[in-house]
Amino acid sequence: MILILLLALRTTWRFARAPLLAALVALLAWAAPASAQYAGLRTLVVPGAEPVTVALYYPTPAVARTQPMGPWRPVVTPGAPVAAAPLKGLILISHGTGGHELGHHNLATRLAADGYLVAAPRHPGDNWEDRSMITSGRYFSERPRQVSRVLDALLAHPEWGPRIPAGRIGAVGHSAGGYTVLALAGAQAEPARAAQHCRSVADDTGFCSLGKLSSGRGDSSPSAPPATPGAAPAGAQDGPLVSVADPRIRAVVALAPMAVVLTPQSLAAITVPVKVIMAERDVVLQGKYHGQHVAAHVPGVDASTVPGAGHFAFMAQSVWPLVSDAGDAAANPEGFDRVAYHATLENQVAEFLGRQWR
16 A cells, blocks of 8 residues: 555656646756846947936846946946846946945945846936036936936836846935935925934934035046035925826835935835935934934834944945045944945845745
8 A cells, every 4th residue: 555655656747747846946946046146238328408317227247347436436347248047127326426436346346246137327416527407497207307317217128128027127316315205205305304404413414414505526637536425405495295106116125215305294105215324323314303204204124233333334445535525435433344334235135135026
C-alpha cells in the first residue's frame, strides 16, 4: 500500500510540478533584479519656455565605473546601451531647493540597476545656478508641474515611452522635492500656512529663515559647488490653494519633506501609497512640523525616522563642501555615517516601490 501511495504521489508531482515551477520561476524573476546589474546615464532636455535638463539613469549590461562629475562620483556608464529586459517602472526624483540632478545619484543608480528608468530633473529656477523661482509667486505650483512635464516628455518619447510599464510610475523627493512629490500625489499647499507657522513657532528657524532669501542667482560659475538649501522659503506665494495632482503617479517617497504648507484635509485624501523618512537631527526642516505632519494625516503612511541623521543625509555624499543657506550639504552630524546609511536607504526605497507593483 505504501509503495502504491508513493507511486501515486510521484505521478501527481510529475504533472503538477510544471505549473508550480513556472509560478516559482515567475516569482523569482520578478523579485530578482533585472539581468543588467549596472546603471547607464544620459541627459534629456525637455523643451519649453523653461527647458528642463533631466538626468536619465537606466539599466544596462555595460560595466559601470566611478565617474567624477563636479562634487559627485556616480557609478555609471555614460551613453551605454539600454538593457533588453523590460523596465520595472519609471521613478522620478525631485531634488531640494537649490539642488542638482546628480544630487541623489546613489539612489538613482541603485534603482536603475534594479531595472527602473529613473528621471531626475534639474528644476528650472530652483537649482544650484538659478533660484529665481523662489520669489516668483509660483513656487508651489510650478515645481510639481515641472515634474509632470518631464513625465509627459518621457511617455511621448519614441525610445522610452513604449518601455515604461503602465501604472508603474513613482516619485521620490527630498526636502522641497518631498513637497513636490506629495503635491503630485494630491496634497494641496496653502502658502499662507507657512507665514502663520513661522509666526507661531520659534524652533523651526531653518525653514523660516529661508523666507528672507533674495532672488539673486548667486554664484553661478562653472566651478562653484551646488548650493542645496532644504526647503522652499516661507514667502513664496501661489494663491489661496495650490492643487497640482498628477494621477499617473502611483507611489511616493518623501525624504525629510517640506510639508507644513500642506493642508491636513488634502493629505487625508491621498490614496496612493506614501513613505516618509525623517532625519532625527534635522535643523533645516524640523520633523515634528513637516514629516510628522504628513505621517499624522496620510492614511496608511509608512513613516520612520533615521537616528542621528541630519537633513542632508538623503543626498549622495559630495567630495566637496556644499555651502548653502541651510548649512553645508556635504557635512554630517557627529557619529553619523552617510555612506553606510545609504545602503539601508536604497534597500528601503527599492523594497517599498517594488511592493507597490506586485
